[in-house]
Amino acid sequence: MRFEATGLSKSLGGRELYRGLEIRLEPGETIAVRGASGAGKSQLLRHLARLDAPQAGQLEESGMLRLDGRDPEGWGARRWRAEVAFVPQRVPRLDGAPADLYAAIAELAVQGERAAGEDPTALVRELGLAAEDWRRAWSDLSGGEAQRALLAVVLARQPRVLLLDEPTAALDPPAARAVEGLLHERTCIWVTHSSAQAERVAGEVLWIGDGRDAD
Amino acid sequence: MDAMPTDGPVAITWAELALASSLLLANGLVSVWLRLGLGRQLLVAGARTVLQLSLLGLVLVHVFESERLWLVLAIGLGMVVLASVEAVRRAGRSYPSVRRDAFLSLLLAAAVSLLFVTGLVLRVEPWWEPRYLIPLLGMVLGNSLTGVSLGLERCLASFEEERDAIELRLAAGAGTWEASRPTAAKALRAGLIPILNAMSVAGMVTIPGMMTGQILGGTEPGLAARYQILVMFLIAGATAAGTTGVVLFAVRARFDDQSRLLR
Numbered sequence: 001m002r003f004e005a006t007g008l009s010k011s012l013g014g015r016e017l018y019r020g021l022e023i024r025l026e027p028g029e030t031i032a033v034r035g036a037s038g039a040g041k042s043q044l045l046r047h048l049a050r051l052d053a054p055q056a057g058q059l060e061e062s063g064m065l066r067l068d069g070r071d072p073e074g075w076g077a078r079r080w081r082a083e084v085a086f087v088p089q090r091v092p093r094l095d096g097a098p099a100d101l102y103a104a105i106a107e108l109a110v111q112g113e114r115a116a117g118e119d120p121t122a123l124v125r126e127l128g129l130a131a132e133d134w135r136r137a138w139s140d141l142s143g144g145e146a147q148r149a150l151l152a153v154v155l156a157r158q159p160r161v162l163l164l165d166e167p168t169a170a171l172d173p174p175a176a177r178a179v180e181g182l183l184h185e186r187t188c189i190w191v192t193h194s195s196a197q198a199e200r201v202a203g204e205v206l207w208i209g210d211g212r213d214a215d
Numbered sequence: 216m217d218a219m220p221t222d223g224p225v226a227i228t229w230a231e232l233a234l235a236s237s238l239l240l241a242n243g244l245v246s247v248w249l250r251l252g253l254g255r256q257l258l259v260a261g262a263r264t265v266l267q268l269s270l271l272g273l274v275l276v277h278v279f280e281s282e283r284l285w286l287v288l289a290i291g292l293g294m295v296v297l298a299s300v301e302a303v304r305r306a307g308r309s310y311p312s313v314r315r316d317a318f319l320s321l322l323l324a325a326a327v328s329l330l331f332v333t334g335l336v337l338r339v340e341p342w343w344e345p346r347y348l349i350p351l352l353g354m355v356l357g358n359s360l361t362g363v364s365l366g367l368e369r370c371l372a373s374f375e376e377e378r379d380a381i382e383l384r385l386a387a388g389a390g391t392w393e394a395s396r397p398t399a400a401k402a403l404r405a406g407l408i409p410i411l412n413a414m415s416v417a418g419m420v421t422i423p424g425m426m427t428g429q430i431l432g433g434t435e436p437g438l439a440a441r442y443q444i445l446v447m448f449l450i451a452g453a454t455a456a457g458t459t460g461v462v463l464f465a466v467r468a469r470f471d472d473q474s475r476l477l478r
Contacts, residue, residue, distance in 0.1 A: 049386055053475040077474045082388030092379030095397065105387045154387065 008063035039209030085159035320460030366406030406458035
């Protein structure tokens with residue numbers, strides 16, 4: 001498996017966020033994405049997950065994406081997003097518990113071509129959450145708990161590439177280390193504001209925008 | 216005191232209507248007195264009621280007498296067009312093909328439920344007998360347009376409010392329908408609440424308008440009740456169908472061919 005993105009450009013409301021970006025990842029490699037707030041790091045992840053519909057003058061995207069030599073059209077929109085999984089920074093308001101979201105996704109996996117994946121309860125433990133957090137309502141979880149529970153839901157499905165938007169932003173240092181440990185040797189495009197974290201997790205750093213921000 | 220004739224309604228003269236209008240007039244005077252600024256609106260609404268209903272009475276006399284299928288269908292179609300325009304206006308939110316989608320939803324819902332009732336339940340001859348079809352269509356449209364507009368409003372509003380949750384499901388590999396099912400369910404519920412409420416209090420708190428009219432018109436109350444039940448079922452069925460239709464259309468319209476939620 002090889003993930004390739006070439007000639008990536010995106011502009012939002014007439015403002016160019018990035019132009020001509022290239023990302024190449026072999027399995028198990030991680031690239032860190034850095035840049036000032038508002039530079040377009042999250043927009044890049046949305047671009048790679050193919051979540052934004054172009055809108056002339058408002059939102060324009062171009063570039064070529066490949067996973068295993070196949071483009072998103074070849075994979076189909078659903079399968080592409082299952083393989084190249086976007087994990088947003090904040091968990092949106094959701095009904096039910098992490099277990100419900102996982103069940104819904106596992107159900108989708110059965111309908112689709114993919115297998116169900118890893119045991120989520122083991123992931124929950126490895127991420128430092130209590131087993132009962134898995135069945136607690138999203139609204140009862142703290143920001144950091146919800147962020148890790150969402151990561152467990154996504155990881156359980158074993159996507160080939162993870163698009164991570166500051167996955168440790170709401171976590172204390174030990175919890176952040178647990179996340180880093182669990183993601184070690186997975187294929188990730190990892191948005192972070194911390195140069196220390198970038199050095200720990202990634203072999204390469206991709207800067208977005210002109211200014212290289214200080215820590 | 217005269218006994219109420221059982222074979223027909225008490226005739227109402229224009230002079231008596233003028234007397235009844237004093238109820239509205241009194242409200243208008245209160246509004247002027249308290250400077251509520253509603254006097255003008257009350258006047259316009261009252262005038263519109265008189266004009267529109269009198270005109271309707273005149274038109275219906277001709278339609279009932281003419282017994283022409285094309286005329287009945289043309290009027291029915293016109294009513295559906297007006298209802299769909301009003302439904303979209305009330306929803307207050309739109310997307311490019313919203314008018315067409317509201318029209319098709321209302322047309323299908325009204326046509327199927329009405330034909331079922333006139334053709335199979337009442338077995339009216341011919342099935343398009345205007346004395347049945349047009350008043351029933353009016354009741355069906357009046358109610359299902361409320362359902363359609365509420366469902367549409369909730370659906371489109373939720374797509375904005377719950378964008379992150381929908382995109383989270385999409386990002387997890389859900390298709391457009393799985394990703395928007397909770398949103399669609401909420402929209403459908405919003406559209407059906409008024410008719411469900413009306414059905415549960417019918418006859419206890421309120422005597423529905425049509426039954427009141429029939430009883431005043433001299434119909435035996437048992438028969439009027441059965442007609443009202445029929446109409447309630449008809450309205451509920453059409454409202455559910457129309458709301459489901461417009462919500463499904465809206466879900467389809469708000470995603471592109473790569474199953475991305477449009478802005």
